[in-house]
Amino acid sequence: MIRVLLAEDVRMVRGALVALLNMEPDMEVVASVENGDEIIPAVERNEPDVAVLDIDLPGMDGLSAAVRIHEVAPATRTLMLTSLGRPGTLRRALSARVNGFILKDAPINELADAIRGVSVGRRVIDSQLALSAWDSDECPLTPRELEVLRLAADGADAMEIAGTLYLSVGTIRNYLTTVTVKLEARNRVDAVRIARKAGWL
Template identity: 65%
Template sequence: MIKVVLAEDMHIVRAAIVALLELEKDIEVVADVSSGDEILETVRTFRPDVAVIDIDLPGIDGITASRKLHEELPATRTLLLTSLGRPGTVRKALAAKVGGFIMKDAPPGELVNAIREVAAGRRYIDSQLAMSAWEDNGCPLTERELDVLGNVAKGASLEEIAAELFLSIGTVRNYLASAVTKLNARNRVDAIRIAEAADWL
């Protein structure tokens, strides 16, 4: 029997997934939670084979929860659910050592199959997600450019960024201009939008 813990904040979706999995003779949902903050303690209590986790949860997000589970309770494998299949998100999930990654709009049978694959120790990545991550060229920005752009996105002034990163204001301006140029953005706001959509920030 494959024991599953489910983490999904939308009550109707969570109930539908539980009902779907209860139809399977070899899968048992031992617990379900609605926030990322509940995942670790629930997994410690129930010791499931697979934790099925929505990527966008209140509290700890799905990727962070998966990383913590891998570090603390590696016997429980993780399968992430997402409604947005961005290449950057797929790479972050793989870096967090998730066992699988599947779209929420996948056919029900695919979710069941993914749980079985992950429980057996194999990786399961939705084919469309895998292809988009494979074809994506990655982030063109340097770590410093991302630091500067990320701080601008948080509302920090150039002076504040310069002080935090131990740079001159002119250097911060240069990094920002370089980021805007590399992303073919119209301005810094557009650059932030592009970087966030690609999941680089």
């Protein structure tokens, strides 16, 4: 039996997926959680073979959780489940070294096959998304610039970002100016919109 952990914040979707996956003859959902902060404790308690993680979760996001899973439970494979079919999101997932990436609107048999694939060590990527990622532009921002923009996107001002990152307010303003220029954005809000649309945030 393939032991599966499912992280999905929409209760109805989570319940349906648990029921459908438990109908597969070779799978058992050993844990299901709705908040990203619950993922690591659930992995440590249940030792799943595959963790199926929604990318956008309250608390810790799915990609950050995948990175942590690889550190604390290297035997557990990670499969990202998302409605965000953006090439940049796939690039971020690959950077996090996830084992698979599948869209939420895929048929249940494709999800089950993806779980089987990653459980035996294969990397499973939605084919259409892989093709679009191949043709898409690389993110022009450095990891630090992305970190600053992510905090700005969450509503933090320059002083709050400076306090969080232990940098000066002037340095943060310089980062935000550089980000705006690199993305050819009109302002900070437009930069956030562009980065989100590309899947870089």
